[in-house]
Amino acid sequence: MEISPELYQDMQDAAAPKSRSYVNIPMAFLAGGLICVLGECILNLLTYWGVEQEAAGSWTSVILVFLSALLTGLGWYERIAKHAGAGTLVPITGFANGVTSSAIEARTEGWILGVGSKIFTIAGPVILYGTAASVVYGIMLMLFGMFL
Amino acid sequence: MAQALARGVLRLTQPVYAAAFAAVAGKKEGEGPMGQCFDRVEPDSHFGQESWEQAESRMQQETIYRAMEKAGAQPEQIDLILAGDLINQCTSSTYSLRPFAIPFLGLFGACSTMAEGIVTGSLLLEAGAGNRAVAATSSHFSTAERQFRYPLSYGGQRPPTAQWTCTASGAVVLDKETTDAPRIQGVCIGKITDLGVCDANNMGAAMAPAAADTLTRWFRGTGTPPEAYDAIVTGDLGEIGGKLLLDLMMKQGYEIHSRYHDCGVLMFDGDRQDTHAGGSGCGCGGSLLCGHFLPKMQSGGIRRMLFLATGALMSPMLVQQGESIPGIAHLVEFVCGEE
Numbered sequence: 075m076e077i078s079p080e081l082y083q084d085m086q087d088a089a090a091p092k093s094r095s096y097v098n099i100p101m102a103f104l105a106g107g108l109i110c111v112l113g114e115c116i117l118n119l120l121t122y123w124g125v126e127q128e129a130a131g132s133w134t135s136v137i138l139v140f141l142s143a144l145l146t147g148l149g150w151y152e153r154i155a156k157h158a159g160a161g162t163l164v165p166i167t168g169f170a171n172g173v174t175s176s177a178i179e180a181r182t183e184g185w186i187l188g189v190g191s192k193i194f195t196i197a198g199p200v201i202l203y204g205t206a207a208s209v210v211y212g213i214m215l216m217l218f219g220m221f222l
Numbered sequence: 223m224a225q226a227l228a229r230g231v232l233r234l235t236q237p238v239y240a241a242a243f244a245a246v247a248g249k250k251e252g253e254g255p256m257g258q259c260f261d262r263v264e265p266d267s268h269f270g271q272e273s274w275e276q277a278e279s280r281m282q283q284e285t286i287y288r289a290m291e292k293a294g295a296q297p298e299q300i301d302l303i304l305a306g307d308l309i310n311q312c313t314s315s316t317y318s319l320r321p322f323a324i325p326f327l328g329l330f331g332a333c334s335t336m337a338e339g340i341v342t343g344s345l346l347l348e349a350g351a352g353n354r355a356v357a358a359t360s361s362h363f364s365t366a367e368r369q370f371r372y373p374l375s376y377g378g379q380r381p382p383t384a385q386w387t388c389t390a391s392g393a394v395v396l397d398k399e400t401t402d403a404p405r406i407q408g409v410c411i412g413k414i415t416d417l418g419v420c421d422a423n424n425m426g427a428a429m430a431p432a433a434a435d436t437l438t439r440w441f442r443g444t445g446t447p448p449e450a451y452d453a454i455v456t457g458d459l460g461e462i463g464g465k466l467l468l469d470l471m472m473k474q475g476y477e478i479h480s481r482y483h484d485c486g487v488l489m490f491d492g493d494r495q496d497t498h499a500g501g502s503g504c505g506c507g508g509s510l511l512c513g514h515f516l517p518k519m520q521s522g523g524i525r526r527m528l529f530l531a532t533g534a535l536m537s538p539m540l541v542q543q544g545e546s547i548p549g550i551a552h553l554v555e556f557v558c559g560e561e
Binding site for chain 1: 272273373379383417418424462465
């Protein structure tokens with residue numbers, strides 16, 4: 075009997091277990107939320123210590139990025155991310171993990187052609203399209219400013 | 223010369239034996255249900271080397287040494303070596319074999335390499351290319367992750383269909399003269415089969431149609447029914463691919479369920495070791511063939527066996543271009559004792 079790709083797709087759908095969204099989605103919500111709570115705590119603490127609001131915001135990002143890089147280096151981030159999923163991927167910590175893990179991985183190929191050229195393989199798209207989106211946003215802001 | 227019973231279905235007319243075999247595996251594999259069967263389990267996943275690629279070469283080299291040692295052969299007494307792995311340019315094999323100075327043919331068949339090596343090696347020996355050959359393969363979790371997926375410390379979630387690349391290696395010494403070892407009686411060369419699976423996280427499903435095609439061609443070509451075998455073993459279809467193979471074979475009118483084993487399913491305890499759909503990689507089927515199944519044949523536990531190593535011929539670049547993943551499966555028929 076000839077098996078068509080369509081029939082095989084149905085067979086696969088029946089054989090493959092589905093991702094457990096009822097666990098993954100709440101976990102992502104919880105973990106992502108906790109990272110944001112942590113960010114808020116750092117922000118409040120910094121302003122409480124007299125750091126200016128805007129500077130405190132930048133410092134919060136720096137601290138979160140540092141913590142994520144540290145946990146990545148210690149091999150803990152991947153263990154948390156395994157359960158947290160998008161919760162650890164979406165915040166700035168996920169970006170830091172993408173950069174750090176690429177850098178660690180490439181160190182056997184040296185500082186220039188290894189770490190230097192491969193550090194942004196995962197984060198590259200975020201940087202490119204993040205920059206491009208901010209340009210579009212800036213133009214829109216400018217146009218609105220002209221007419222309003 | 224081998225006799226062609228059908229296209230790609232060959233029966234050896236002169237015996238070639240799997241005279242000696244060895245398997246080396248990593249820590250996680252050693253902690254799995256099959257942990258006891260390996261010749262050595264190395265707790266250091268770097269195998270004392272600087273990089274993951276060097277680690278894999280080292281592991282493969284040690285496996286080949288051990289297999290040759292068991293066969294009582296020096297490298298000079300090996301006429302030919304056939305080896306391959308998953309890493310670009312088959313580097314794990316070339317660097318592993320660099321010190322040996324044995325005539326070498328590099329193979330790429332993704333995870334089907336163990337069977338591809340035995341198929342090619344036994345046909346060459348039978349055709350008079352020499353008396354002794356080695357077929358070897360390896361895979362390493364970290365080299366495969368690096369090349370095909372993400373950096374090791376990248377925080378991602380694996381879907382339930384994903385498989386875990388085994389850090390393991392297997393090597394077989396093929397010999398025309400040993401008499402009490404498992405004998406290679408026939409082989410079936412796989413065809414590239416593609417039923418349109420595009421998901422690189424579901425390799426079992428991509429490979430199952432190739433395994434079904436090879437197995438069906440073998441049964442039809444030789445006229446042997448599945449009941450003639452004590453064991454039908456696949457390399458790394460995993461839970462999902464295995465299920466699909468049984469289903470596909472059923473549709474062709476063959477029931478193989480009661481004698482079917484998959485090395486990917488056997489290698490790990492999925493719940494305890496968190497390996498999702500099971501083990502994969504050249505070393506998965508290679509190490510369990512050499513560490514578990516061939517020794518079991520030698521001790522009389524299995525008399526006739528079909529070993530199919532299945533390979534997903536996956537290129538990350540072509541998958542990004544929207545292409546599907548072609549699969550392949552080569553088959554070796556092992557027989558122990560008199561017919």
